[in-house]
Amino acid sequence: MAVAVAVAFAAAIAFGLSTALMHHSASDAPEDLNRPDRLLAHLFRQPRWILGELASLTGLGLHLWALSLGAIVVVQPLVATGLVFALALRAALDRRFPSAHTLLWSSVCAAGVAVFLVATNSTNASSPVDDARAAQLIAVGGVVAFTAWILSLKAVKRHSGMLLGIAGGVTFGLLAGTLKATTDTFGSIPAVLTDWPFYASCALGLSAFLLNQRMYHQSSLHSSLPALNTLNPIVAVIFGIYCFGERPSSGVPAAVIELTGLVLMLAAIYFLARSDEAIEAVS
Numbered sequence: 001m002a003v004a005v006a007v008a009f010a011a012a013i014a015f016g017l018s019t020a021l022m023h024h025s026a027s028d029a030p031e032d033l034n035r036p037d038r039l040l041a042h043l044f045r046q047p048r049w050i051l052g053e054l055a056s057l058t059g060l061g062l063h064l065w066a067l068s069l070g071a072i073v074v075v076q077p078l079v080a081t082g083l084v085f086a087l088a089l090r091a092a093l094d095r096r097f098p099s100a101h102t103l104l105w106s107s108v109c110a111a112g113v114a115v116f117l118v119a120t121n122s123t124n125a126s127s128p129v130d131d132a133r134a135a136q137l138i139a140v141g142g143v144v145a146f147t148a149w150i151l152s153l154k155a156v157k158r159h160s161g162m163l164l165g166i167a168g169g170v171t172f173g174l175l176a177g178t179l180k181a182t183t184d185t186f187g188s189i190p191a192v193l194t195d196w197p198f199y200a201s202c203a204l205g206l207s208a209f210l211l212n213q214r215m216y217h218q219s220s221l222h223s224s225l226p227a228l229n230t231l232n233p234i235v236a237v238i239f240g241i242y243c244f245g246e247r248p249s250s251g252v253p254a255a256v257i258e259l260t261g262l263v264l265m266l267a268a269i270y271f272l273a274r275s276d277e278a279i280e281a282v283s
Contacts, residue, residue, distance in 0.1 A: 001069075001070055001074070001120075003069055003070075004066050004069035004070025004071075004074065004075060005066075005070070005074070005075075005078060005117065007062055007065050007066040007069060008062075008063075008066040008070070008074075008075045008078040008079050009078060009081075010062045011059045011060075011062035011063040011065075011066055011079050011082075012059075012078060012079050012080070012081045012082040012084075012085055013059075013082070013085045014055050014056070014058045014059030014062055014082075015055075015056065015059040015063075015079065015082035015085075015086075016082040016083065016084070016085025016086035016087075016088070016089055017052075017055040017059075017085070017086070017089055018052045018053070018055035018056035018059060019052075019082065019083070019086035020052075020086045020089040020090040021048050021049075021051050021052035021055060040213070043213070059082070063075075063079055063176075063179065064179055064182075064183060066078075066079070067176070067179055067180045067183050068183035068186060071126050071240060071244070071246045072126065072176060072177065072180045072236055072237070072239060072240035072244065072246060073236075073237045073240040073241060073246045074120055075176075076173075076176050076232070076233045076236035076237060076240070077116065077233045077237070077262055077265055077266075078113065079176075079233075080229060080232055080233040080265070080266075080269060081109060081113065081265065081269070083225075083229055083269055083272055083273060084106050084109050084110075084268075084269075084272065087102050087106070087272065088106070099275070101271075101275050102272065102275060105268045105271045105272045105275075106268070106272065108264055108267065108268040109264070109265055109268035109269060109272070111264060112260075112261045112262070112263070112264025112265035112266075112267075112268060113261065113265060114261070115257060115258075115260055115261030115264065116258055116261030116262055116264075116265060117261070118257070118261075119254045119255075119257035119258035119261060120258055126180065126240065126244040126245065126246050127244055127245040127246075128184060128244075129177075129180070129181040129184065129197070129243050129244055130242075130243050130244075130245070131196070133242055133243045134177065134178075134181065134239075134243045137174070137177070137238070137239060137242060137243060138174055138177075138178070138200065138204075141170045141171075141173070141174045141235060142174070144166070144167075144170050145166070145167040145168075145170040145171045145174075145207070145211075146167075148163040148164070148166040148167040148170070149163070149164065149167045149211065151163050152164045152167065159223070161215065161223035161224035162223040162224060162227055164211060164214060164215040164224050164228075165215065165223065165224035165225065165226065165227025165228040165231070166227045166228075166231060167211050168208060168211040168212055168215055168224070168227075168228045168232075169227055169228045169229070169230065169231025169232045169234075169235065170231055170235050171204055171207050171208040171211060172208050172228070172231075172232040172235075172236075173231060173232045173233070173234065173235020173236040173238075173239065174204055174235060174236075174239065175201060175204040175205055175208055176232070176235075176236040176239065177235075177236060177239030177240070177243060177244075178197045178200040178201040178204055179197075179201050180239075180240070180244065181197035181200075181243075182195075182197040182198050182201050184197075185197070185198075215228070225273035225274070226270045226273040226274050228273075229269045229270070229273045230266050230269060230270050230273075233265075233266065234266070237262075
């Protein structure tokens with residue numbers, strides 16, 4: 001479990017670097033690039049966006065490694081702390097000191113991580129994915145994400161951001177679950193290519209990528225970032241418990257402590273995502 005935790009933090013740092021580098025290009029794209037193909041054609045000509053994507057791919061590889069080593073209920077909340085690293089990295093790139101607001105909530109997040117890890121069951125393991133339950137959860141989550149996306153097309157900018165954040169958060173959370181299922185077949189390429197999690201991950205990954213670019217290009221980040229960054233780990237934890245049979249720490253006291261740490265982490269991520277400094281880090 002210790003290795004899984006270390007790799008999850010490395011993935012969070014890589015995703016934070018990606019955020020600090022990549023979305024500046026997406027937000028600066030001309031407003032008339034509404035079609036995904038035209039937006040992507042523009043972004044692929046931006047060096048900073050390409051570097052950000054390379055960092056994102058590195059984070060994805062580390063994320064997969066962490067999921068193959070540990071339970072999703074432990075790994076995904078830690079990966080979600082990437083926003084904290086994004087703020088720190090952006091401040092370093094700008095050669096300035098983080099604001100008091102960022103330092104406060106980053107400290108709360110660090111405290112939450114510490115409490116969460118102290119109480120986490122180090123022997124928490126995943127059973128093989130329950131295909132029927134996974135299909136149910138993906139179907140429900142897919143309907144929620146698709147509905148939020150459709151509603152965002154006609155909503156005002158502030159509401160559009162929140163709806164796109166909901167769609168993105170749900171999609172990224174489901175993606176973490178299917179990636180975890182994919183790691184179960186890593187020992188054999190034919191097994192990976194003939195099982196459903198790989199193709200579900202490809203579909204969810206593409207959807208999450210397009211939603212992410214649209215969110216940063218056309219929505220209010222003050223409303224989209226909090227929804228995206230809090231729903232992602234929540235949906236992933238639900239996936240781990242419902243589809244993989246993962247359980248919180250044994251015993252009520254340990255479970256309460258673990259939940260307290262998780263709530264502190266999510267609250268810190270939410271308030272960090274609402275800050276002007278977070279908006280600057282991804283714009």
